[in-house]
Amino acid sequence: MDPRSVGIVEKRFVTFAEPPGGMPLDSGASLGPITLAYETYGRLNDAKSNAVLVCHALSGSSHAAGYYSEAEEKPGWWDNMIGPGKAVDTDKYFVVCPNIIGSCYGSTGPGSVDPATGMPYGLRFPLFTIADIVRAEKELIDRLGIVRLLATVGGSIGGMQALEWAAAYPGRVRSVIPIASTCKRSALSIGLCEAQRQAIMADPDWNNGDYYGREPPSKGLALARIIGHITYLSEASMQRKFGRRLQENAAFKFDFTPDFQVERYLHHQGRKFVDRFDANSYLYITKAADYFDLGEQRGDGSLVRAFSQTEAKYLVISFSSDWLFPTSQSKEMVRAMTKAGRDVSFCEIEADTGHDSFLLAEVPITRLISGFLARVADEGGL
């Protein structure tokens, strides 16, 4: 176990929005009851002013740091960033990481039992937006008695949540750190996501979303992950890691099994993912990300107006080789933040590791984040 880890942690649960009623969603539907799985690291101070909300991306979970047991081999997904003395320093801050609605790591999602039928929701689960995800996260933050978050922080779809928080609940967020994120996906990015959804929905085992307790659409989900995984890397990093290297015997096989190492690696990524993720969750969360458009939805079509209504300071981080949520999109949000008079720091990190850079230990964003949080904490009188 990493000696600088938060150590053994526990997944907790909170349930709210009991029917009738439930939580109203952007679609007009409502959802309830809602359970959120979440974890916390560090100690909430008496003023409840040191809370940092960590928002996860597409396939993440509440398990952002630490270990569930001594036996667990790998720590949480952002353990290199969260812990005593790390970028998000748990000696100073109280970190909360909820699993988003629609996911499959303990929060209510399409695989949960629909109380109306006693059966898993499947496609009867209502479609939701990033705003709906954040609406549910706010219920958790309310229940923890936190009036104002020191920061919301997240990479990719987590960054969308971090941004949405400040726009939806301006008084509740002191600062926002969107990393490798965007205020709205491009046509390319939507197209790539739709291809991934089609991969799942074309699998006969998907069965229109009703596969719980049966054979899940593993082939489709693996293929979706393969496509997705390629978009998280960069041409340069793939070239560096794999190039055109062949598998062990260094000769073409002249059949349709993988010849190149990169093919085997992608197959491996696909297979691994199937063991840990739910295909319907993949559909719902990618759709929520496609729908996200901060300027349209929070500024009546103007990103500047959307940011004008927020009260947060911003630290925007992008990566030079990210072609899924490219730096140009971070720059666009920074320009709008600046025009809106917000306090903004922006850093494009030179890294060839693509979109997934935000998850990697070797990328030097630690000091950027720790410095920014310290300043915000300081200005907040922490």
Added chain:
Amino acid sequence: MDPRSVGIVEKRFVTFAEPPGGMPLDSGASLGPITLAYETYGRLNDAKSNAVLVCHALSGSSHAAGYYSEAEEKPGWWDNMIGPGKAVDTDKYFVVCPNIIGSCYGSTGPGSVDPATGMPYGLRFPLFTIADIVRAEKELIDRLGIVRLLATVGGSIGGMQALEWAAAYPGRVRSVIPIASTCKRSALSIGLCEAQRQAIMADPDWNNGDYYGREPPSKGLALARIIGHITYLSEASMQRKFGRRLQENAAFKFDFTPDFQVERYLHHQGRKFVDRFDANSYLYITKAADYFDLGEQRGDGSLVRAFSQTEAKYLVISFSSDWLFPTSQSKEMVRAMTKAGRDVSFCEIEADTGHDSFLLAEVPITRLISGFLARVADEGGL
């Protein structure tokens, strides 16, 4: 009908490599008999010195220019480039365009009848390489009595063939024009192709390649095309064409049917493709393209050595927004050509239309090609 078209054209066929024997392939297998469909435009001069071989890409055919009948709505796939007074001027040059082996437009491929069984080959068709494609094309050129081609020209996988021609048969090629092409695919490009093959092979209707006379793997092939089509475009062109525009009713539908115009466009591309292309051909040709590595296969690991052994002049054209076969790969081949002492012209075209730029009328490569061909013809005493 375009008045500057070559007019009504006819698909012809040539058959060779009759068994026993057949044509030996790089895999060690052999293939025969081989039929190639091909078309010609313009007139072969008496010296047989004005022949230009046009090589098609993944989903192309022998139908590069003109119309099969007055009723045909769209001309051949490169009609904007081939015709009287056009880039490849059929008043001057004799254009030959064969359909490659493994394809489904009249040449022998996995959908052809295997004489050994009387049934379609399916996966019993041997895997082949770009060199094998070119080997078959040479049989056609031999039969047309052409000793030395004025030029081999092609985009994408067609460019690979154009390059391979000069390396495999140095004395038979006066010049080469590879467009949006590469001497070897990158790991990213191989990974994206493998995802497309997986889309086909995951479709139960694929049935291990035995689907002829039955339901073909349409869903899988459509998805492969969707993924492929995205890689032929660019972020900028997709943003310009579609942005985040929604379909007619301008509201999210909150279901898993396409919301965005870009999604519907991609679905349309997928569906259209299924009507015209064979899934097994897609597998075989993409694999041949993955295998291509000119330096490895023709220069014992050195691209410079591979080009040293050629006798051709080169015109290399790339497009700034092509991320499938990016300009960097064209520059790499140009550097090797230069080191090898070849006569090289190189032009990177500023265009936001991605890899598919080589097919588009609006991209200004006409004069580049016509000027280069005129010079080569002139120097050849044409």
